Amino acid sequence: MTAKTIFEKIWEAHVLKEREDGSALLYIDRHLTHEVTSPVAFETLRMTGRRVRRPELTFAFMDHNVPTGDRLQPIKDRLSAEQIKTLMRNAREFGITVFDLLSPFQGIVHVAGPELGLTLPGITLVCGDSHTSTHGALGALAFGIGTSEVAHVFATQTLWMKKPRSMEARMEGELPYGATAKDAILWMIRRIGVGGAIGHVVEYRGSAVEAMSVEERMTLCNMAIEAGARSAIVSPDEKVYDYIKDTPYAPKGEEWEEALQSWRKLPTDPGARYDKSVSFDLSRLEPQVTWGTNPGMTVSVTEEVPDPRDFDDPSERAMAERALRYMGLEPGTPITKIKVDVVFIGSCTNARLSDLIQAAKIVYGRRVAPGVRALVVPGSQLVKRKAERLGLHRIFMDAGFEWRNSGCSMCIAMNEDRLEPGQRCASTSNRNFENRQGVGGRTHLVSPIMAAAAALEGRFVDVREYELDREIPLEWEAA
Amino acid sequence: MVEPIRVMEGKAAPLKVNDVDTDQIIPAQFLKLLSRKGLGKYAFYRWRYNEDGTPKPGFILDDPRFKDAEILIAGKNFGIGSSRENAVWALLDLGIRCVIAPSFGDIFYNNAAKNGLLCIRLPEDLVERLQDRAMEGDLILRIDLEKQEISGKDIEAIRFDIEPHVKERLLKGLDDITMALLYEEEIKRYEERMPSYIIPKPSRFLHE
Numbered sequence: 103m104t105a106k107t108i109f110e111k112i113w114e115a116h117v118l119k120e121r122e123d124g125s126a127l128l129y130i131d132r133h134l135t136h137e138v139t140s141p142v143a144f145e146t147l148r149m150t151g152r153r154v155r156r157p158e159l160t161f162a163f164m165d166h167n168v169p170t171g172d173r174l175q176p177i178k179d180r181l182s183a184e185q186i187k188t189l190m191r192n193a194r195e196f197g198i199t200v201f202d203l204l205s206p207f208q209g210i211v212h213v214a215g216p217e218l219g220l221t222l223p224g225i226t227l228v229c230g231d232s233h234t235s236t237h238g239a240l241g242a243l244a245f246g247i248g249t250s251e252v253a254h255v256f257a258t259q260t261l262w263m264k265k266p267r268s269m270e271a272r273m274e275g276e277l278p279y280g281a282t283a284k285d286a287i288l289w290m291i292r293r294i295g296v297g298g299a300i301g302h303v304v305e306y307r308g309s310a311v312e313a314m315s316v317e318e319r320m321t322l323c324n325m326a327i328e329a330g331a332r333s334a335i336v337s338p339d340e341k342v343y344d345y346i347k348d349t350p351y352a353p354k355g356e357e358w359e360e361a362l363q364s365w366r367k368l369p370t371d372p373g374a375r376y377d378k379s380v381s382f383d384l385s386r387l388e389p390q391v392t393w394g395t396n397p398g399m400t401v402s403v404t405e406e407v408p409d410p411r412d413f414d415d416p417s418e419r420a421m422a423e424r425a426l427r428y429m430g431l432e433p434g435t436p437i438t439k440i441k442v443d444v445v446f447i448g449s450c451t452n453a454r455l456s457d458l459i460q461a462a463k464i465v466y467g468r469r470v471a472p473g474v475r476a477l478v479v480p481g482s483q484l485v486k487r488k489a490e491r492l493g494l495h496r497i498f499m500d501a502g503f504e505w506r507n508s509g510c511s512m513c514i515a516m517n518e519d520r521l522e523p524g525q526r527c528a529s530t531s532n533r534n535f536e537n538r539q540g541v542g543g544r545t546h547l548v549s550p551i552m553a554a555a556a557a558l559e560g561r562f563v564d565v566r567e568y569e570l571d572r573e574i575p576l577e578w579e580a581a
Numbered sequence: 582m583v584e585p586i587r588v589m590e591g592k593a594a595p596l597k598v599n600d601v602d603t604d605q606i607i608p609a610q611f612l613k614l615l616s617r618k619g620l621g622k623y624a625f626y627r628w629r630y631n632e633d634g635t636p637k638p639g640f641i642l643d644d645p646r647f648k649d650a651e652i653l654i655a656g657k658n659f660g661i662g663s664s665r666e667n668a669v670w671a672l673l674d675l676g677i678r679c680v681i682a683p684s685f686g687d688i689f690y691n692n693a694a695k696n697g698l699l700c701i702r703l704p705e706d707l708v709e710r711l712q713d714r715a716m717e718g719d720l721i722l723r724i725d726l727e728k729q730e731i732s733g734k735d736i737e738a739i740r741f742d743i744e745p746h747v748k749e750r751l752l753k754g755l756d757d758i759t760m761a762l763l764y765e766e767e768i769k770r771y772e773e774r775m776p777s778y779i780i781p782k783p784s785r786f787l788h789e
């Protein structure tokens with residue numbers, strides 16, 4: 103028997119038909135959808151008189167443009183309100199479960215899917231959103247798709263796809279003090295470039311990945327897309343099974359046992375081959391901060407804003423110049439001299455419970471710097487509720503943070519949470535593109551602890567100056 | 582719903598920028614629009630308009646010489662970033678029917694094929710030469726998809742590669758769903774042997 107990667111195993115189990123032209127018809131076990139990329143897809147179904155083939159495998163979320171303030175207030179933005187209403191209507195018409203604005207399970211689809219037990223190892227999962235790769239952290243083969251494909255999966259529960267190539271991203275060594283999964287992925291993108299994984303399914307492996315929690319792996323998988331990857335995956339282990347067990351939709355009883363048995367066969371076989379391999383030693387990784395307008399434009403917090411003249415490639419030099427102009431930064435400025443106006447702890451990259459706990463450890467008993475607007479937007483209402491049971495909301499609010507309801511929020515600025523032109527933001531999200539967080543807004547991507555420290559000091563600081571694992575009072579038992 | 586493409590001929594416009602992500606092609610604020618028509622006026626919005634909505638001069642496709650361009654000659658990694666299919670719709674609505682570039686974002690490339698937007702990969706130096714030539718404002722290219730060949734005045738015929746399935750789809754203007762449903766048997770067979778644990782069943786205590 104030939105040794106296979108987890109990606110190959112899942113792929114082969116789901117191919118229904120291969121055509122000579124190299125495209126395969128894949129069965130899709132799970133389809134997650136949201137208010138922004140679904141309306142036209144539903145419209146397509148309606149126009150062609152089709153139904154959703156397997157509504158029980160399809161789940162709808164509201165996340166991209168939902169307000170994160172008081173949920174009982176009417177939605178001010180007319181188009182947002184319209185999209186949310188449209189999703190409700192479509193879900194009803196086509197018989198799909200929807201986690202609406204008042205649902206305790208509402209949240210960003212890539213946070214809520216895994217925590218509800220909708221994401222399982224070994225399944226194929228798609229969503230009309232580029233960061234669907236996040237679900238690969240649980241050993242699912244997960245693809246972001248476009249709106250025509252959303253309609254296609256609705257109608258057929260299948261997808262045409264050319265088999266991506268495989269890429270091994272080996273991460274070895276122990277993450278040093280102050281370095282997180284977010285720093286690891288920013289570092290990787292810096293090294294391989296924003297096009298470094300184009301066309302590939304990235305499998306993260308190695309001792310550093312094995313040591314990571316499931317939520318840390320989600321951060322890695324989430325941002326593989328920023329290196330151009332088609333998807334990302336990690337072979338599941340006991341941590342993954344524990345993460346899924348007893349979630350609302352997880353298999354129960356005998357089905358759980360049956361599931362476990364088949365999941366244990368998924369991990370990549372020893373000796374399996376990849377089309378491409380990269381490897382990194384993380385044992386000297388430092389906290390990372392992006393300085394430019396794509397996630398590859400990253401330096402360590404101890405470094406300075408680079409000088410475009412140091413780039414040999416003329417097109418890279420031009421891009422760096424343009425980025426610095428947009429970012430309003432001078433070459434040679436130490437990262438720790440850069441002041442921030444806004445701090446955003448949120449998004450499907452870094453707004454899970456563990457992210458909030460780590461940030462709270464920095465924030466506890468301290469105050470947000472004067473003039474800084476700092477917000478925490480939990481990745482889901484469930485994360486929010488769990489955090490509140492721990493008392494994290496009080497820690498953040500006492501320090502001067504806003505504690506909001508869940509949604510994509512300032513990651514994409516489709517709701518009211520957005521930067522003003524010229525404002526500079528330390529953000530735990532995944533994209534620092536021009537205007538992403540609001541027209542003219544300037545985004546620096548960082549880990550949650552780096553963001554928390556920036557909020558306290560009003561500028562970037564080396565988070566290693568803080569005691570990161572200090573004991574803070576958590577209230578779980580009292581709840 | 583997709584127009585078949587065999588041969589097209591049109592004005593080429595150069596867009597000498599690398600890594601144009603889909604956010605630049607169509608900013609997120611316009612994703613809320615519920616239809617795929619009419620997105621062209623928002624394409625490359627932030628390059629073409631000031632914050633107050635007044636036009637910002639200087640964008641190549643607003644140049645009178647390129648207003649009617651149907652072929653865009655772009656830099657490498659065109660269409661990386663967010664999966665928004667709206668980026669393809671916006672280009673189509675702008676009148677672009679073909680993009681030539683050294684490389685494309687994967688999702689963008691697939692979305693383009695499904696919507697009848699022809700994407701052609703050519704070596705970087707060749708793309709740069711075409712861009713320079715197009716800059717003169719009068720480059721008409723003829724693209725023969727069947728023969729996989731680009732030609733034009735003073736231009737030696739250029740062969741290009743394209744995945745056979747993308748080619749077939751563009752040639753026939755094929756609708757995916759119809760194609761997939763030819764395999765109803767295979768779909769059913771998979772569904773019959775699909776383990777039941779894969780089908781989500783909500784816990785009776787969904788609130789905890």
Ligand code: SF4
Pocket residue numbers: 165166210211212231233449450451509510513514531532
């Ligand atoms: S949080 Fe940001 S990256 Fe994640 S799904 Fe929402 S908009 Fe996309």
